[in-house]
Amino acid sequence: MKALARAVFVAAVFAGLGVAAGGALSGSASRQAGHTKLTSPLGLPPVPEKYAVLPVDKIELGRKLFFDRRLSFNNTLSCAMCHIEEDAFASTQSKRAIGMEGLTLRRNTPSVLNSVYQKTLFHDGHESHLDLQVWLPLLAADEMANPSMGYVLDRIEGLDDYKARFERVYAAEGISIHSVGDAIAAYEATLLSGNSRFDRWHFGGEKQILTKSEMAGFEIFTGKGGCSSCHLIGKDAALFTDHLFHNTGIGYRASMHSDREYVIPLAPGVETRMLRHEIDAFGEKLRNDVGRFEVTLNEDDRWAYKTPSLRNVSRTPPYMHDGSVATLEDVVEYYSSGEAAKHATNGKLKRLDLTPVERANLVAFLKTLDGDDRGRR
Ligand code: HEC
Ligand code: HEC
Numbered sequence: 001m002k003a004l005a006r007a008v009f010v011a012a013v014f015a016g017l018g019v020a021a022g023g024a025l026s027g028s029a030s031r032q033a034g035h036t037k038l039t040s041p042l043g044l045p046p047v048p049e050k051y052a053v054l055p056v057d058k059i060e061l062g063r064k065l066f067f068d069r070r071l072s073f074n075n076t077l078s079c080a081m082c083h084i085e086e087d088a089f090a091s092t093q094s095k096r097a098i099g100m101e102g103l104t105l106r107r108n109t110p111s112v113l114n115s116v117y118q119k120t121l122f123h124d125g126h127e128s129h130l131d132l133q134v135w136l137p138l139l140a141a142d143e144m145a146n147p148s149m150g151y152v153l154d155r156i157e158g159l160d161d162y163k164a165r166f167e168r169v170y171a172a173e174g175i176s177i178h179s180v181g182d183a184i185a186a187y188e189a190t191l192l193s194g195n196s197r198f199d200r201w202h203f204g205g206e207k208q209i210l211t212k213s214e215m216a217g218f219e220i221f222t223g224k225g226g227c228s229s230c231h232l233i234g235k236d237a238a239l240f241t242d243h244l245f246h247n248t249g250i251g252y253r254a255s256m257h258s259d260r261e262y263v264i265p266l267a268p269g270v271e272t273r274m275l276r277h278e279i280d281a282f283g284e285k286l287r288n289d290v291g292r293f294e295v296t297l298n299e300d301d302r303w304a305y306k307t308p309s310l311r312n313v314s315r316t317p318p319y320m321h322d323g324s325v326a327t328l329e330d331v332v333e334y335y336s337s338g339e340a341a342k343h344a345t346n347g348k349l350k351r352l353d354l355t356p357v358e359r360a361n362l363v364a365f366l367k368t369l370d371g372d373d374r375g376r377r
Contacts, residue, residue, distance in 0.1 A: 043199030045237040051189035058169045062187030072144035082109045088315040095323030099142040108323035113193040119243040123321040131185035193371030217365025229348045230307045240310040245292040249343035250320045251303030314367040328363045
């Protein structure tokens with residue numbers, strides 16, 4: 001039933017794309033000048049061809065949409081209110097995202113920096129096209145809560161400041177299912193973050209730039225820690241992900257503690273704590289989270305989540321798909337103690353029993369992965 005609903009949704013989006021192609025390709029020669037070529041910073045692979053050269057007007061339009069609260073049903077939520085620019089385009093204020101009317105979502109908000117390189121999107125990879133992804137938050141009842149795609153298009157149509165901009169970028173097409181998603185994706189494609197201290201050391205040959213402790217952490221990361229068997233480092237670039245899904249025990253642990261405590265934000269700075277059965281008694285039941293299984297219905301994928309990129313990881317606590325691990329020290333302890341390995345099916349996770357110094361070194365290494373995107377604009 002759910003799979004069917006998704007298939008219909010995707011079919012509808014593709015129908016929109018069909019109509020759109022003509023418009024998108026009809027850019028006039030005079031506009032060629034106003035393009036920007038996205039060159040990737042040190043440590044990142046080349047920008048995928050589809051996004052490598054973009055009209056400046058399109059990026060600006062996408063940026064405006066990304067930050068516009070009027071895209072949500074009650075004019076309160078923009079993409080940027082969960083993907084907060086100062087927080088590396090993630091949220092650090094809450095474990096799970098806070099959506100429409102203060103509802104707590106199931107999952108932690110991931111950073112959208114470098115999302116142009118992601119092969120699948122969301123913690124369980126339930127979308128694979130960046131330019132279609134936008135429709136899921138726009139339509140999710142607990143996120144931007146719009147009732148339909150048509151409703152969103154009518155809403156944008158009714159806002160005076162958009163008509164001319166869409167016509168400039170998408171001449172024949174105007175405001176459409178395709179153009180809205182395409183513009184936001186174009187903006188997201190510009191959110192590149194590399195040239196970290198790690199990159200300058202590893203790819204740039206600045207051998208003096210890391211401390212002894214950070215270099216020792218790198219040895220653990222790529223050696224006895226086995227971290228880089230999933231958080232990959234390539235020859236010329238590193239995304240710190242294998243683009244695959246693994247059970248590292250976080251989802252399992254959450255499911256076994258089904259009456260866990262939730263922090264409910266009441267107003268900025270005011271919180272209350274409730275047990276799950278108390279929330280379920282009056283609210284909409286929180287859906288269980290079984291990870292990649294929800295997409296594939298394959299038992300092996302139960303509680304498996306996408307390997308996240310570790311770029312900018314020091315800037316995006318709390319961690320894991322549900323934000324249940326507070327600090328990088330806690331993450332390293334979780335792996336070291338063998339907690340993660342208990343549930344692993346592919347032999348890549350082992351109990352590590354790292355010494356306190358080794359754990360500190362590993363954390364120090366993780367902190368070298370902060371990119372230099374700050375102040376890009
Ligand atoms: C209420 C908070 C909230 C809002 C509003 C929101 N997002 Fe998200 N976003 C999330 C959460 C939470 C996830 C992860 C959800 C999951 O895995 O199921 C996510 C995932 C994503 C991802 C996938 C990243 C990855 O690496 O897998 C992208 C891209 C994204 N959002 C872009 C957007 C855009 C564009 C908008 C506006 C149209 C938007 N988001 C609005 C909270 C939000
Ligand atoms: C078997 C593959 C695998 C190995 C090996 C592995 N990880 Fe992970 N890592 C993952 C997955 C999958 C997640 C996401 C789990 C979730 O969301 O529930 C993750 C999450 C993380 C996070 C949280 C990132 C965030 O943004 O929430 C950090 C930090 C991390 N890993 C560091 C490490 C370190 C350090 C090691 C080595 C000690 C390591 N990982 C080994 C697959 C792996």
